[in-house]
Amino acid sequence: MAVNKKEWYLLYCKGKEELRALTNLENQGIDSFFPTMKIEKKVRNKLTCKDVVIFPNYLFVEIDKDTANFNSIRSTRGVIDFVKCGATYIKVPSGLVTELKVKQACRDKAENAVVAYNEGESVIIQDGPFKGIEAIYQCKDGLERSVLLINLIHNVTTMSIANAEIKSKSLC
Known part of the structure; x- marks a missing residue:
């Protein structure tokens, strides 16, 4: 019986390079995630929607501490280092990451199902x-x-x- 020994850790990334780090980590076969949300901004008097990272410069990664190559992950493009407390790497509760993923999926689904109402309706x-x-x-x-x-x-x-x-x- 195979037991999932993977745990979620937190990475600190270079400024605005979360997507680059995520892409490079996924190319290495590492499950990673950063939550985003859409916000409306007025740019040059035009209303535009933009994806914004909820936790700038941070990325969640799921790895098995016994088999993962921490040096390889640390030297991935876009990544600065793991978030640590002293010499120990900070683990993120899997329930928290699962909840963030569920909320992300709900937000994305709700944005796609927007009903347009007319003024005065x-x-x-x-x-x-x-x-x-x-x-x-x-x-x-x-x-x-x-x-x-x-x-x-x-x-x-x-x-x-x-x-x-x-x-x-x-x-x-």
Whole structure:
């Protein structure tokens, strides 16, 4: 019976070279990962989406400490060294890396499934404290949120709500 003895370690990379290090490590057959997220930025008055590394200069690698060549990993292009505490390499809990990978996959899936609403369209809030309340879509507020007009106690209020929590009234 084969037991998986691989553990996750943290590497410190050269500035903005996480992708280069990841590519070179995968060419060596080493499983590596760094979480990213998309953010909207205004560049020259144009709104653009850009992938940004959540932990700049850091990369997670899964290796078997008994068989891995630490010197080879350390001398990989883009890598500076392992993160250490004294002389011991810092191990990252596998549950943490798994959770980061799951959240990354969910974020990527949610970004691909964005529903576009038109200004003035009636929507219904599907989740959260305002569940069931009808609102009017105003505009998007970043990648994951939208600005809605809500009538609460005879007072019209603008509110930013997560896109996952709203649904078009015409689809109900």
